[in-house]
Amino acid sequence: MRRFTMAALGLFCAWTALNPSAAQALPSFARQTSQPCSACHTNFPELTPFGRQFKLNGYVLSSGVSDLPHFAAMLQPGFTRTDKGQPGGAAPHFADNNNFSLNQASLFYGGIVVPDNVGAFAQVTYDGVGRELAWDNTDIRFADSGSLAGHDVTFGVTANNNPSVTDLWNSTPAWGFPYSGSGLAPGPAAGTLIQGGLAQQVAGLGGYAMVDDHLYVELNGYRTLSNGAQKALGVDPSGETQIDGIAPYWRIALQQSWGNHYLELGHFGLTAATYPGRDQSAGSDRITDFGFDTQYQYLGDRDNASVLASFVVEDANWDASRRLGIADNANDTLYSFNLAGSYLFDQTYGFTVGYFATFGDKDAALYGTRTGSPNSDGFTLQLDWLPFNKNGGPEIWPMSNLKLSLQYTDYLQFDGAAHNYDGSGRDASDNNTLHLQAWLAF
Numbered sequence: 001m002r003r004f005t006m007a008a009l010g011l012f013c014a015w016t017a018l019n020p021s022a023a024q025a026l027p028s029f030a031r032q033t034s035q036p037c038s039a040c041h042t043n044f045p046e047l048t049p050f051g052r053q054f055k056l057n058g059y060v061l062s063s064g065v066s067d068l069p070h071f072a073a074m075l076q077p078g079f080t081r082t083d084k085g086q087p088g089g090a091a092p093h094f095a096d097n098n099n100f101s102l103n104q105a106s107l108f109y110g111g112i113v114v115p116d117n118v119g120a121f122a123q124v125t126y127d128g129v130g131r132e133l134a135w136d137n138t139d140i141r142f143a144d145s146g147s148l149a150g151h152d153v154t155f156g157v158t159a160n161n162n163p164s165v166t167d168l169w170n171s172t173p174a175w176g177f178p179y180s181g182s183g184l185a186p187g188p189a190a191g192t193l194i195q196g197g198l199a200q201q202v203a204g205l206g207g208y209a210m211v212d213d214h215l216y217v218e219l220n221g222y223r224t225l226s227n228g229a230q231k232a233l234g235v236d237p238s239g240e241t242q243i244d245g246i247a248p249y250w251r252i253a254l255q256q257s258w259g260n261h262y263l264e265l266g267h268f269g270l271t272a273a274t275y276p277g278r279d280q281s282a283g284s285d286r287i288t289d290f291g292f293d294t295q296y297q298y299l300g301d302r303d304n305a306s307v308l309a310s311f312v313v314e315d316a317n318w319d320a321s322r323r324l325g326i327a328d329n330a331n332d333t334l335y336s337f338n339l340a341g342s343y344l345f346d347q348t349y350g351f352t353v354g355y356f357a358t359f360g361d362k363d364a365a366l367y368g369t370r371t372g373s374p375n376s377d378g379f380t381l382q383l384d385w386l387p388f389n390k391n392g393g394p395e396i397w398p399m400s401n402l403k404l405s406l407q408y409t410d411y412l413q414f415d416g417a418a419h420n421y422d423g424s425g426r427d428a429s430d431n432n433t434l435h436l437q438a439w440l441a442f
Contacts, residue, residue, distance in 0.1 A: 162200060178352075206220025356376075
């Protein structure tokens with residue numbers, strides 16, 4: 001298996017026509033491998049098969065050429081306009097509409113920690129909307145390979161801070177489309193726990209294995225960090241969902257390539273006993289998420305295309321929340337569906353259309369919506385220009401990359417309402433958002 005991995009790296013070094021990675025489009029990875037971002041990504045951060053292998057093998061594959069430290073940075077300035085202004089301002093220190101902002105500024109460590117076996121993707125982010133600095137997605141891994149009962153196995157151990165941040169695919173929550181957006185845009189009230197509800201609040205440890213480059217399995221356990229630890233890392237723990245004990249996260253996926261085509265089918269899930277708002281006085285709730293996903297890719301010499309889909313079912317028992325008066329129902333079921341199709345022409349010009357939907361039982365106390373419903377759905381359309389993706393960045397910094405995006409989100413329904421005929425609130429379309437963004441990695 002080790003020989004196979006090094007052979008793959010050799011073939012990769014001879015092949016230079018794809019783009020950036022959901023396992024992180026970082027120039028430090030490009031310097032480490034002496035390849036452009038397009039080798040690991042299509043329209044970044046979506047990963048290619050080699051990008052997935054790079055992440056699977058612990059971020060340590062290297063050409064041995066660069067002696068530069070494994071640091072990188074990212075800037076995401078943008079402009080946000082909603083169809084109707086948001087009363088009181090889009091956020092503190094911002095107007096009700098037509099706002100320029102620095103959405104994110106991030107510093108990364110990405111690459112080898114210990115040669116051959118230990119690597120990391122670690123991110124610290126300044127949120128220009130909330131004006132806060134905190135740790136962000138982090139995945140530190142030990143990886144190796146061998147054989148078991150005649151099967152090639154790549155295996156590893158991961159320490160991370162967000163369920164699904166370890167995933168190799170762009171169809172699960174941490175790396176799914178839309179890959180970036182505005183911190184000033186209105187968003188639906190409801191969402192499943194696994195879709196970012198625990199991100200950066202937890203510490204996780206687990207193991208994974210890929211068998212015969214076909215079957216992937218992973219199991220992690222997550223525990224909520226203490227108040228003091230979160231505050232030291234820049235996270236405000238007030239009001240968050242706290243895990244009682246350990247919450248297991250599991251993942252299983254099958255992948256297959258043929259010619260220029262690639263297909264993945266998978267399942268992921270999380271179950272947790274939780275304290276609402278970190279309040280332990282009324283006992284705990286029980287939240288279980290079951291997710292199903294698929295990813296198809298076509299990777300041509302000039303153009304790439306992909307289809308991403310996920311469906312999450314959340315079953316929640318609100319024993320504690322009902323006692324505390326923050327849920328009306330003893331049980332609720334919430335569903336989340338996401339579908340996106342994208343096309344990248346000449347590794348430079350991208351178009352993506354996505355459909356999203358969240359729907360489930362009415363619970364006015366839980367969701368706080370005017371209708372009591374969690375239902376929201378709509379479309380996201382995005383145009384991208386990646387001027388440096390195919391041939392590398394400017395001479396002054398050839399391993400940098402840039403994506404300029406025009407993104408429009410159109411709501412068909414927002415928090416259970418399409419139209420507010422009585423004039424008591426906003427129409428769903430009032431929340432439609434135009435977002436212009438530059439994504440610079442260097």
